[in-house]
Amino acid sequence: MLKELEELKTKAVSELDGIDNLGDLEKWRVRYLGRKGSLTTVLRGLGTLSVEERRTVGAVANELKATLESGLQQKQEALKTQNLVDTIEQTRIDVTLPGYPVSIGRLHPTTRTLREVCSVFSSMGFQVVEGPEVEWDYYNFEALNIPQDHPARDMWATFWVDTEGAGRSRLLRTHTSPMQIRLMEKTRPPVRAVVPGKVYRYEATDATHEFMFYQVEGLAVDKGITMGDLKGTLFEFARRLFGAERKARFRCDYFPFVEPGVEMAIDCFVCQGAGCRLCSNTGWIEILGAGMVHPDVLRRVDYDPDVYTGFAFGMGVERIPLLKYGIDDIRLFYSNDLRFLKQF
Ligand code: DAH
Numbered sequence: 001m002l003k004e005l006e007e008l009k010t011k012a013v014s015e016l017d018g019i020d021n022l023g024d025l026e027k028w029r030v031r032y033l034g035r036k037g038s039l040t041t042v043l044r045g046l047g048t049l050s051v052e053e054r055r056t057v058g059a060v061a062n063e064l065k066a067t068l069e070s071g072l073q074q075k076q077e078a079l080k081t082q083n084l085v086d087t088i089e090q091t092r093i094d095v096t097l098p099g100y101p102v103s104i105g106r107l108h109p110t111t112r113t114l115r116e117v118c119s120v121f122s123s124m125g126f127q128v129v130e131g132p133e134v135e136w137d138y139y140n141f142e143a144l145n146i147p148q149d150h151p152a153r154d155m156w157a158t159f160w161v162d163t164e165g166a167g168r169s170r171l172l173r174t175h176t177s178p179m180q181i182r183l184m185e186k187t188r189p190p191v192r193a194v195v196p197g198k199v200y201r202y203e204a205t206d207a208t209h210e211f212m213f214y215q216v217e218g219l220a221v222d223k224g225i226t227m228g229d230l231k232g233t234l235f236e237f238a239r240r241l242f243g244a245e246r247k248a249r250f251r252c253d254y255f256p257f258v259e260p261g262v263e264m265a266i267d268c269f270v271c272q273g274a275g276c277r278l279c280s281n282t283g284w285i286e287i288l289g290a291g292m293v294h295p296d297v298l299r300r301v302d303y304d305p306d307v308y309t310g311f312a313f314g315m316g317v318e319r320i321p322l323l324k325y326g327i328d329d330i331r332l333f334y335s336n337d338l339r340f341l342k343q344f
Contacts, residue, residue, distance in 0.1 A: 001057050016071050109321040109344045114196045117216050120240045121194040129193050131179040137169035139178035143300050144257040152256045157202040172200035176217035184301035189308050190222035207329040214317035221310030230311035238266050258291025288315035
């Protein structure tokens with residue numbers, strides 16, 4: 001019996017030495033110290049021995065039990081510590097490694113252009129203001145000298161909004177010009193402001209038409225403002241935005257809310273005015289509409305046209321990057337295709 005215990009001890013201790021994980025350790029515990037484990041069986045068998053034998057064998061067996069239990073405990077702690085070390089090792093961070101590059105976004109080409117345009121005008125003393133996209137017929141048309149049934153309304157295909165019951169007709173503004181009226185209603189001259197914002201047209205979309213796009217409106221009203229001021233301001237703007245070597249020209253145009261009205265063009269920056277595909281062989285690229293604020297428009301907001309004069313202008317924003325980068329489809333701007341957007 002004693003010999004058996006001696007063998008048990010040698011076997012158990014050498015097995016314990018070889019164990020390197022908690023799973024095996026638990027199996028080892030069950031094998032030797034479990035309810036049906038080898039040592040437990042020996043201890044249970046003590047009853048069959050004589051009193052003499054029971055005393056000596058019992059003492060040895062109990063001592064063995066204590067040895068195995070303390071071995072078990074030590075091993076358990078060692079393995080737990082080892083586990084912790086392993087985990088730390090596995091999750092260690094090498095702070096000297098270069099980091100992953102952070103992907104930074106960029107501004108949409110329209111936003112960039114809007115900011116450029118507005119910053120040119122604010123450097124010339126214009127304030128930047130915004131206005132509502134859902135607008136009254138009155139501001140979008142009526143107050144701008146475009147009464148109901150006037151043929152000039154055909155210049156703007158309009159999205160109407162719940163016209164019934166409102167008493168006044170509502171629409172999605174077709175241009176930023178209504179802000180001319182809103183600005184003048186709120187302030188007395190001098191007025192000098194630009195208005196960036198979205199406008200809407202009830203049109204089928206194609207490469208050159210979108211139902212939504214951006215405009216920047218400009219307005220300056222004071223005593224003694226002349227066409228010379230309009231020309232000087234816009235020509236300077238064109239030089240700042242398109243380059244100092246750009247030429248610009250005015251030609252007559254018609255807009256109901258200005259008199260006289262003009263369209264402004266710059267000489268083509270691709271062919272320097274010689275004629276190419278971009279400028280349809282004319283050498284000139286049209287960039288905006290402008291004019292002297294119509295006396296009737298001034299009267300409507302209680303500005304005396306004999307005292308005050310002013311100029312106004314309005315431009316399409318997408319047209320600028322469209323021309324600059326040779327983009328051939330305006331729909332690309334708002335179709336959220338990253339392959340397009342990432343190029344800017
Ligand atoms: N609102 C006009 C349009 O959308 C553009 C325009 C032309 C604005 C002449 C003006 C202006 O302020 O004076 O077609």
